[in-house]
Amino acid sequence: MTDYQSLAVAPAEGGDYAAYVAYVEDVLGGRREQIVLDENYTKIVTITPVLAAQSLPFIDIRCPAGQKFSIMGSQQITGASDQRTAHSVRIHAVMDASGNEIGFGNKIRITKEGVTDSVTNIGRPFYGDLSLTKTPGLLSAVTTVLKTDLEWYRWTQGIEMNGEQHLIFSTINLAAGQAIIVAGTAFAMPIDVWYF
Amino acid sequence: MPGTSSAGEPGAPLTPGVRARQKRYGFAGEQSAAGVASKPGAANIQAGKMFNMA
Numbered sequence: 001m002t003d004y005q006s007l008a009v010a011p012a013e014g015g016d017y018a019a020y021v022a023y024v025e026d027v028l029g030g031r032r033e034q035i036v037l038d039e040n041y042t043k044i045v046t047i048t049p050v051l052a053a054q055s056l057p058f059i060d061i062r063c064p065a066g067q068k069f070s071i072m073g074s075q076q077i078t079g080a081s082d083q084r085t086a087h088s089v090r091i092h093a094v095m096d097a098s099g100n101e102i103g104f105g106n107k108i109r110i111t112k113e114g115v116t117d118s119v120t121n122i123g124r125p126f127y128g129d130l131s132l133t134k135t136p137g138l139l140s141a142v143t144t145v146l147k148t149d150l151e152w153y154r155w156t157q158g159i160e161m162n163g164e165q166h167l168i169f170s171t172i173n174l175a176a177g178q179a180i181i182v183a184g185t186a187f188a189m190p191i192d193v194w195y196f
Numbered sequence: 197m198p199g200t201s202s203a204g205e206p207g208a209p210l211t212p213g214v215r216a217r218q219k220r221y222g223f224a225g226e227q228s229a230a231g232v233a234s235k236p237g238a239a240n241i242q243a244g245k246m247f248n249m250a
Contacts, residue, residue, distance in 0.1 A: 020247040028241060029234030066239045075248065112250060120250050160244025196234040 017076035017158060021192070030068065030194040037061065037189045050171050050180040055109075057170045058093065058180045059187060065163035068194035073158035087190045088152040090132040091169070092139055094184035101136040102180060104128030107172040115164050122159065124172065129153050132188075139184075 024030040039047055039059075046060040063069045074086040093102045108130055110122040128136075130153045134145040161167060169187075171180065235241070244250070 016247065020244065020249065023246070024238075024243055027235075028238040028243060030238060068239050068243075070244065070249070073249070122250055158244060158247065158249035160242070160249045162242065163239045194239070196238045 016078060017072040020070065020076070020158070020160075024068070024070070024194055028196070030196050033193045033195065035191060035193055037187075037191050039186050047182045047185050049182055050174055052174050052176050052178050054174055055170060055172050057168045058185065059091070059169040061161075061167040061189075063161040063163060063165050063167075066196060067163060068196075069159075069161040069167075070192045070194065071155050071159040071189075072192075073155040075156055076158045084150060084154065086154040088149075088154050089130060089187065089189040090147070090152055091127070091130045091187040092132045092185065093127065093180050094186075095179045095181060097181070097183070099138045099140060099184050101131070101133065101139075102127060102178045103175050104131060104136055106175055106178070109168075109170040109172050111168050111170070112159060112161060113166045113168055122167075123156070125153065130169075132186075 021032065025032065037045065039045055044062045044064060046062075048056070048058055048060070050056045050058045061069075072085075072087045074083045077083055077086060091108075094100065095102045104127055106127040107124050108127050109124050112120040112122060132146060133139065134147055134151070135143075137144050159167070174180070
């Protein structure tokens with residue numbers, strides 16, 4: 001183990017994700033598990049339906065008490081060529097039983113919320129920024145084109161979630177004639193889980 | 197050997213830099229950080245703030 005008692009190898013401050021990982025491992029004593037979070041983690045992920053014109057959460061991710069979630073942002077990577085190693089997120093929001101996707105022009109509000117209703121705004125990207133596909137449509141259709149790794153949405157600023165904080169994806173005035181239903185709505189989001 | 201000490205050993209000399217690190221990160225204990233299993237309440241320490249995380 002690196003001797004972090006020595007200032008010569010002390011974690012560099014200023015936003016480097018590797019330094020954050022070293023800090024949580026060596027100073028706080030955390031153990032890291034790297035997972036790809038999705039809708040199948042039903043104990044901590046809740047998908048809820050949204051109707052047209054509503055501004056409501058449709059993905060709610062809860063960090064359990066006694067654990068920490070961390071997300072690497074592209075700002076935390078020093079080498080420009082490595083920017084795409086930042087953690088990504090891909091969402092497939094389905095609006096009907098046929099599996100059609102909501103429109104790419106919808107705005108999605110991403111927030112981190114605490115148990116006391118404290119809210120940190122993360123961003124308000126287009127759904128098209130977050131989508132798994134390059135053209136809205138049926139995931140099973142032959143003509144559906146999936147985004148490549150280079151086109152996936154990457155987090156800009158790193159995010160740390162402490163016990164019982166939530167990361168919430170909400171619609172903002174979902175377009176008329178559209179909706180989000182639970183069946184078929186899916187996402188994938190690499191995160192680091194910390195156990196203490 | 198200079199630069200090493202057993203974590204938590206009574207009377208063991210602290211290695212250079214420990215005081216500065218405790219001041220920086222706010223740990224008051226005498227015990228060195230390295231080798232500690234986990235800090236009480238570590239899951240709720242807002243460590244990300246030091247690393248420009250939201």
